[in-house]
Amino acid sequence: MLIKQKRIRGLSILSFLKKWNEVCFWFQINDSNEIKIKKLWLLDIEDNINILPPIVWSVSTYNAEWKEEKQKHLPKETHYSEIYWTRHQWIWWWRTREITEIAYRPYKKYPVKYIQPVNIEIYKKDKWIYSPVFVLWKDDKIIEHTINLFLELFGECEILWDKKNPIVKTSWLVRFNREFIKSWTTWNEFKNKIEAIILKKTEEQKKVIYRRLSVAEKLWFKPVGYWMFWFKWYIAFQNQKRTYTIFENVNFGNAIYITDMDWIDFSKKDKQTILNSKNHKDRIIHNKWWENKLRKYC
Numbered sequence: 556m557l558i559k560q561k562r563i564r565g566l567s568i569l570s571f572l573k574k575w576n577e578v579c580f581w582f583q584i585n586d587s588n589e590i591k592i593k594k595l596w597l598l599d600i601e602d603n604i605n606i607l608p609p610i611v612w613s614v615s616t617y618n619a620e621w622k623e624e625k626q627k628h629l630p631k632e633t634h635y636s637e638i639y640w641t642r643h644q645w646i647w648w649w650r651t652r653e654i655t656e657i658a659y660r661p662y663k664k665y666p667v668k669y670i671q672p673v674n675i676e677i678y679k680k681d682k683w684i685y686s687p688v689f690v691l692w693k694d695d696k697i698i699e700h701t702i703n704l705f706l707e708l709f710g711e712c713e714i715l716w717d718k719k720n721p722i723v724k725t726s727w728l729v730r731f732n733r734e735f736i737k738s739w740t741t742w743n744e745f746k747n748k749i750e751a752i753i754l755k756k757t758e759e760q761k762k763v764i765y766r767r768l769s770v771a772e773k774l775w776f777k778p779v780g781y782w783m784f785w786f787k788w789y790i791a792f793q794n795q796k797r798t799y800t801i802f803e804n805v806n807f808g809n810a811i812y813i814t815d816m817d818w819i820d821f822s823k824k825d826k827q828t829i830l831n832s833k834n835h836k837d838r839i840i841h842n843k844w845w846e847n848k849l850r851k852y853c
Contacts, residue, residue, distance in 0.1 A: 559711040562614075562703050566695055572716055574692040580705055580712045584682045586712070588709070595708060597679065605676040614700070614707045618675055623667040631663040635842040636807065637763045657766065659843045674736045675681045675701050684709075745778040753805055762803050770846055774853035776801060779818065799836065811839040811853055 560569060572578065584592050592598045595609055610616050640658040643651040675697070676685055686705065689698050705712035746768070753764055771778075776792035779800070787800045789809075801817040803811055812829065815820045815838045821834065829835055839848050 556714045557711060558702060558706065558714065559638055560706065563699060566691075566699055567692065567696075568702075569714070572691055576691045578691060578698065578714060578716045579688045580686040580701055581715055582684045582705055582794045584679075584684065591709075597677075597684065600679050601692055602680050603678060605678050607674065607676055607837060608704065612707055614703045618673050618700070618704055620672055622672070625665040626668055627665055629666045631665055633661050634664045634808070635659045635661055635840065637841055639759050639762050657763065659841075661842075673700055674695065675704055687710075706723055712758040738789055742772055742778070749805070756805075760807070763807075767803060767805075767841075770849070771801070771803065774850060776853065786818075787823070790825050791822070793818070794853050801849070801852065810841070810851065811845065812838040813839070 557626070569578070589598065594597060595611070597606075599607075600606060607619050608615055610619055624804050625784070636659070638660060639655060641655045645651050645656050675686065677686055679685075686701050687699070693699070702712060749768070753761055756764065771792050775795050777795075779791045779793050789804050789812075792801045792803065794797070794801075799813055799815055800821070801811055801813050802818075802821075814834065815836055816834065821829075837852070839845050
């Protein structure tokens, strides 16, 4: 059965199936939609690799991104935003000089609770893209979300159920939800890689980001990798003795995390787990004292 609409509400479309039926969803790649699939970076994926779909609009965002829920019953916290500020300083009577420096602007913000995304992963086999296998009645909300995810990504999806169309259950799927780059040999090579990440940032934001990276370089930290999804665009740096790893983010509003754990194991944890279990050695907020706090870990 083919579903071809913008969105569904409820599972009345699956009323012909019995409860506890196993069901999954698929989409066929053909010449007419090949360009669209290529834009989603799904055409070149190897077969039998589980991947989190890219973000297109609201459903795929809800599927992949952590949601922040404001805790309004708690007192507000002080956060800082970094801005490049140019001013004229008086040096003698009528004479001034132009000074450009980073200013830290404080603002109040409610603490947030991070809500885990749905994280429905898809995989490709030959010319078909498949969803995981679900059980009707047991996984109704996830099934509705998965159908809407396929409709947002591809514009249609087809239903597979266990009697008419036997579902092939695979056990050899490989997860590929992070991209690790561990082959950086020089800072110049690293900066070339990072250019693509900050391409859409404003010039003022780029100045702040490059300054953060230059601080890590001056303190003899070496970049070892970055990853996507859980910690979106977090970059891992290690000190010379490899005793500590710091995690810097190119997006504003994120603190620096420091750990003495293996950095790859640490990156697999989500932000809420890290904050609750205190797996990190330190958490440094970007304010006027953050550089001095970072020095003791170099």
